[in-house]
Every structure is written in structure tokens, then in C-alpha cells.
Amino acid sequence: MEKDLNELAARLKQAAGANLQSVVLYGSAASGGFHPKHSDLNVLCILERLDAGALEQLNPAATWWARKGNPPPLVFTAEELRRAADVFSIELLDIQAGHRVLFGEDPFASIEVPMRLHRHQVQRELRSNLVRLRQHYLAAPRRDKTLLRLMTESVSSFTTLFRHALIALGDSAPPAAAPESAAASGHSRAVERARGAIDRLAALFGFDPGGFHAVLDVREGKRQTGSLDARSTFQNYLEAVTRVAQAVDERLND
Numbered sequence: 001m002e003k004d005l006n007e008l009a010a011r012l013k014q015a016a017g018a019n020l021q022s023v024v025l026y027g028s029a030a031s032g033g034f035h036p037k038h039s040d041l042n043v044l045c046i047l048e049r050l051d052a053g054a055l056e057q058l059n060p061a062a063t064w065w066a067r068k069g070n071p072p073p074l075v076f077t078a079e080e081l082r083r084a085a086d087v088f089s090i091e092l093l094d095i096q097a098g099h100r101v102l103f104g105e106d107p108f109a110s111i112e113v114p115m116r117l118h119r120h121q122v123q124r125e126l127r128s129n130l131v132r133l134r135q136h137y138l139a140a141p142r143r144d145k146t147l148l149r150l151m152t153e154s155v156s157s158f159t160t161l162f163r164h165a166l167i168a169l170g171d172s173a174p175p176a177a178a179p180e181s182a183a184a185s186g187h188s189r190a191v192e193r194a195r196g197a198i199d200r201l202a203a204l205f206g207f208d209p210g211g212f213h214a215v216l217d218v219r220e221g222k223r224q225t226g227s228l229d230a231r232s233t234f235q236n237y238l239e240a241v242t243r244v245a246q247a248v249d250e251r252l253n254d
Helices: 002-018 052-067 076-085 089-097 115-139 144-168 188-203 210-219 230-252
Strands: 020-026 042-047 074-076 099-104
Touching: 002 020, 002 042, 002 052, 020 076, 020 089, 042 052, 052 144, 074 076, 076 089, 089 115, 089 144, 115 144, 115 230, 144 188, 144 230, 188 210, 188 230, 210 230
Parallel strands: 042 074
Antiparallel strands: 020 042, 020 099
């Protein structure tokens, strides 16, 4: 991973020259939650100029990066990133909390995220993701493997939104338990933080968190897929998401 990140930064610098101001690693690889099977390497670039010519210069580096299975870098000017704080408040709060500068200055050090708009985004994203979950379920073949994939592919988004729901409510998840040894990975701690957010919301809003924990167990390889009743787990999973979306709306709209 480090070799690829260093190579990407070098290719971007060579391609963009003085137009490139910053290259930043964000997401699970920067915050300690990286899982080789489920995670991407997410990179953001700040450029002084972002016209078609500037994008064309970056194309070879971005194409090389994408061939390695990573999403193309996000690109902003510094002013665009600053103005994006009111639209991408969830994302920018998470990036501020966990990112690593690969080249240049830290573009997130001076960004202020408006928390009033953060609350609105949390409500909107919870509702939007709930609608999409129902939509995908309607069209999904009634096979355990398909239903399980629907849950394992959405659980990361929902646990992120659960963490931010707690932030919007002025609450917080219990901190992850201290590792038993220095060998405990950052990924394990990130999963424990996600589980803490699930349990805290379950206590606040009165739902059963068992479906979410079962899906996380499968995703982490702690449980065999054959041991899971996919339909009843999905019912529990959907009820939890529905309850959180409804309760957050009620609390934030009071």
C-alpha cells in the first residue's frame, strides 16, 4: 500500500508540476479502519487550476491508479474545498478526523464545518440510504447470498451515518475498548467504534442491534455465512435502520 501511495504521489507531481498543491489520503486507510477485502485507497488532490487541460495532465496517473483497483482521486481547488463544507459536512468531518498528507500542505487544517448543515445532511443521508436499501431489496433475488451481500455492502455506510447521528444529537458512542496487546489493529478499533455507535443508538431508540452485529461478524470473517438466517437478519437490519432514521428526524426536528 505504501509503495503504491508513494508512486501515485510521484506520478501526480510529475504530471501536474507547480499546479499541484496537495495530495491527501483519507478514508479507512488513513483513519485505521482499512480492510483489504472491503476498503479502497481514497485520495484527494488540491490543484491551483482545474480546467480541462489540467485534468488531461492527470489522466495517465489517475488511469494507472484505477487499474490497481482504486477509485480515481477527487480533485478540488482550495476554494472549492472550503465552499464544499456546507454540502459534504459528514465527509469533511471524517476526513478532518483521519487523513494523511502525502504531498504539500494540509488543506483541511483551516476548514470549518457548519454543524447546523451537518444535521440536515445526516437526516437526508439516513432517509436516502433507507430508501435505496428498500429499493435494492425489492429487486433482489430471494437467495441468502444476495441478501447477505446487500447487507455487507451497505453496513459501512450505515455505521458511518449512525456515528454522525450521535454527533448531530450531541451524544457520542462509547470509546473502543483498549486493545489487549500492541498487535491489535487500527481496523479492529474502527470496527469496535462502529459497534459502539450501533449499541448506543439501540439503547437510545429501543431497537435490537443483533442484525447489525451479525452482518459485521460476517464481514470481519468472525462468522460463517451459512450460520446466518439471511431473511430474519435482514428484517432485523431493516427495522434498525428505519428506527434510527425516524427517531433522528423526530429528535432533530423538535
